Amino acid sequence: MRFVRTPLESRALLAAASVLVPRPLKAEWRREWDGEVWWWASTQPGAGRAPRERMALAIHCCGAIADALYLRSEDAAPIAAFRLLWLRPSSCLAGLVLLLAFIGAASGGFQHTRRALAFYRDPGSLAVLSQTGPFMGQRLGVPPLKVVYWDRHALTMEGAAIYSWYRSAVGDDSDHTEDRSAAKVGPGFFTLLNVTPQIGRVFATDDLVFCPNCVVLGYDFWKRKLGADPTIVGRTIAVDGHPARIIGVLRKEFWFLGADPAVWSLFDPDRTWRGFPNVITGAIGRLKPGVAPPAAERELRALAREVLPRASGAWVNVTPLDIIVGRPIATLGPAWLTFVCIAGIGALVVGQRKFRRSVFLFSKAVLALTVVLVVTIEFGGAASVTKTGGITFAAGAASLWLFLAGSGFVARWCWRDQCKRCPTCLSLLAMPVRIGEGARLLLEQSGTELACPLGHGTLFTSEGASSAPAYRWTSLDVSWRDLFVSAAKT
Numbered sequence: 346m347r348f349v350r351t352p353l354e355s356r357a358l359l360a361a362a363s364v365l366v367p368r369p370l371k372a373e374w375r376r377e378w379d380g381e382v383w384w385w386a387s388t389q390p391g392a393g394r395a396p397r398e399r400m401a402l403a404i405h406c407c408g409a410i411a412d413a414l415y416l417r418s419e420d421a422a423p424i425a426a427f428r429l430l431w432l433r434p435s436s437c438l439a440g441l442v443l444l445l446a447f448i449g450a451a452s453g454g455f456q457h458t459r460r461a462l463a464f465y466r467d468p469g470s471l472a473v474l475s476q477t478g479p480f481m482g483q484r485l486g487v488p489p490l491k492v493v494y495w496d497r498h499a500l501t502m503e504g505a506a507i508y509s510w511y512r513s514a515v516g517d518d519s520d521h522t523e524d525r526s527a528a529k530v531g532p533g534f535f536t537l538l539n540v541t542p543q544i545g546r547v548f549a550t551d552d553l554v555f556c557p558n559c560v561v562l563g564y565d566f567w568k569r570k571l572g573a574d575p576t577i578v579g580r581t582i583a584v585d586g587h588p589a590r591i592i593g594v595l596r597k598e599f600w601f602l603g604a605d606p607a608v609w610s611l612f613d614p615d616r617t618w619r620g621f622p623n624v625i626t627g628a629i630g631r632l633k634p635g636v637a638p639p640a641a642e643r644e645l646r647a648l649a650r651e652v653l654p655r656a657s658g659a660w661v662n663v664t665p666l667d668i669i670v671g672r673p674i675a676t677l678g679p680a681w682l683t684f685v686c687i688a689g690i691g692a693l694v695v696g697q698r699k700f701r702r703s704v705f706l707f708s709k710a711v712l713a714l715t716v717v718l719v720v721t722i723e724f725g726g727a728a729s730v731t732k733t734g735g736i737t738f739a740a741g742a743a744s745l746w747l748f749l750a751g752s753g754f755v756a757r758w759c760w761r762d763q764c765k766r767c768p769t770c771l772s773l774l775a776m777p778v779r780i781g782e783g784a785r786l787l788l789e790q791s792g793t794e795l796a797c798p799l800g801h802g803t804l805f806t807s808e809g810a811s812s813a814p815a816y817r818w819t820s821l822d823v824s825w826r827d828l829f830v831s832a833a834k835t
């Protein structure tokens with residue numbers, strides 16, 4: 346008979362399961378399962394060779410894990426040890442750190458928080474140029490003619506470029522297209538943003554003349570739809586129903602106001618959107634070093650009057666990009682810091698000169714407040730900006746409310762958790778025992794008694810109309826400890 350070697354995945358499953366088996370039973374358990382696999386391999390035709398057969402054997406070996414878990418549950422000591430570990434204060438802190446790690450993984454490594462911090466710490470000279478009328482907000486957009494004029498004549502700016510988002514039909518050729526988000530930008534747009542592409546190049550100032558049908562691809566579109574093809578530059582795709590030549594692909598890290606267009610093409614003031622007068626266009630500019638936004642606003646407004654005298658009633662706003670993107674840190678950061686200070690003072694008071702107690706309470710509060718902060722920034726809309734660089738009031742107010750409510754919840758949870766812990770070892774109190782019956786006994790105590798799992802003492806908490814004090818801690822002397830620990834293990 347031919348000997349069949351146990352496939353790798355099945356061997357790994359058996360090895361993993363054997364870790365769970367109590368030590369005295371391990372050798373015998375392993376012999377039994379080796380026999381099981383041998384029987385499987387010798388009775389099934391083609392066992393362990395074809396992928397399908399290997400999969401079937403692996404599924405059979407999964408039974409080893411259930412088997413090992415069963416043996417483990419019969420041996421109760423490790424479970425009791427695990428339970429004791431679960432009640433320890435370090436488990437509480439480790440749980441919070443784990444929660445932070447999980448949020449980090451779910452948010453692409455704290456994407457919004459990192460960006461907000463980077464912009465907040467390093468204010469640049471990039472600014473969103475917008476117009477506000479007396480009745481309309483930032484939704485008004487900026488007329489392309491003004492942006493071109495500012496780009497040429499503004500002395501306070503190094504340049505200005507237009508951008509506009511829309512939905513386009515994009516595909517391999519004009520017969521196979523999909524509806525995708527797209528952008529049209531001025532030729533100086535990427536240069537102003539100091540963008541270096543992943544492959545190829547981005548638009549140059551003379552592309553409007555020499556390369557009007559050139560497009561730059563967004564990283565996600567290139568990766569997901571075009572299989573991250575490194576030789577994509579020079580190929581033709583269909584954009585807006587016309588053939589377009591790919592000249593480059595943007596980097597994965599490239600970010601601009603939360604928009605993620607599949608393709609970027611050139612905005613030609615003479616041709617783009619002819620017949621679509623209501624398209625909203627935004628503008629970006631770079632301030633010259635040392636120029637304050639109000640000075641640039643005055644100059645841009647004067648220039649706007651020269652190019653479009655009839656529309657000169659609108660105000661021009663120059664909003665630095667770091668103010669827009671760093672806003673979550675600027676608004677929620679001080680609130681977080683205030684709560685951390687309050688938690689510090691609270692921990693000193695509640696800790697009653699016990700260093701370990703104060704440190705635990707403070708660490709727990711800071712970690713939980715940080716969880717609330719990053720959840721608000723990553724998922725709570727605190728980092729959301731409109732595609733014209735505006736900040737929606739609703740998103741700002743909702744995220745602030747979310748943060749305040751979350752912090753209130755954290756304060757309440759920290760206090761309640763602290764009340765349920767042993768003052769000596771900070772373990773969570775366990776083994777609840779009900780004492781008395783409040784409805785029947787007028788002057789007797791009724792409530793619940795909890796004990797420290799390590800035997801440091803018991804906590805009595807009264808309820809309702811009982812005559813007993815709300816909280817009463819009774820310390821137990823050392824002779825009780827062994828009794829408690831052995832009780833916890835059975």
Ligand SMILES: [Zn+2]
Pocket residue numbers: 767768769770771772797798799800801802
């Ligand atoms: Zn204790």
